[in-house]
Amino acid sequence: MLAIGGNLPSEIGDPIVTLKRAVLMLNDVKSRVLQVSRFFKTPCFPAGAGPDFVNAALVVESALDAEEMLARLHEIEAEFGRTRETRWAGRTLDIDLIGGGDVVLPDAATYAHWRDLPLEEQMKAAPSQLILPHPRLQDRAFVLVPLNDVAPDWIHPVSGQSVAEMLNNLPESDRKAVVPL
Template identity: 35%
Template sequence: MKAVLALGSNQGHRFDTLQGAMDALFDAPGLEFVAASPVYETDPVGGPEGQRPYLNAVVIAETKLQPRMLLERAQSVETAFGRVREERWGPRTLDVDLIVVGDTVCDDPVLTLPHPRVHERAFVLVPWSQVDPSGVVPGHGEVTVLLAGLDQSGVRLRSDLTLQVPD
């Protein structure tokens, strides 16, 4: 199955955290690296005023892991990088969101797929469209079509930052 994961950080050494998260995600079996988007600096969406801008990227992988197992891996990587869940949409050292896992559609308290707000978030759709222009959000449509209806002004390419492919 194809898995789309969004990485974000707006605390600490943001780029080093994104690179470390990508390395950690692919350090264990069950997840095969396919591609990583360019890195973007983005304005915070929601949450408290005065947050630092985020660095965001999207990673595409192939996996045989069940979505809940993939979620557990993502959350363990967040924890390893000091993620603390104090405030919804608050600042964070690392956010690893499962955006899409194959064609899986589920809506339960533990995991919602596709990610419930991805179709509204330019900070995910812009990098996703760069690495997978034919991507589709189940139940919502093609990434490029969804992106055309969104304000992209808060999403800026950081051409000076490039995530390295995990070993």
């Protein structure tokens, strides 16, 4: 499962155009997009850091392993002008590997460390390796609302909760801030 978003225009157009083109690029010899959620307008995080985002979620089938898929996602982001200079800065395209089946990478302890990292540390530190499932997916309406469109029954391999359950655990104000386009 992937989360895709952007809040800055790329060379080909606004974030909606960019996201649609990126989804097409994910269909290649080794990967196939099975489902795409609706597109949603979501508030920029942290608040005031830039224009609102457009976000969506995808279910993808791939012959690539998680590391290879992450490398492919970074290649696609770069093709649309994505740079990684400032953590949580505005971006033309962001594609995150959210989870896959019951995979936990690299291990449960490392996953728990990143999941439990205080917000002020999250803003400064980024893991040097792939962490799956995404350690803060359960906290992010901009991921869970679109993901609920395409995979409401996916079970988080650590918490044991479905996407629908994780979404229902978020404050109503967070859920309502994610608006279909």
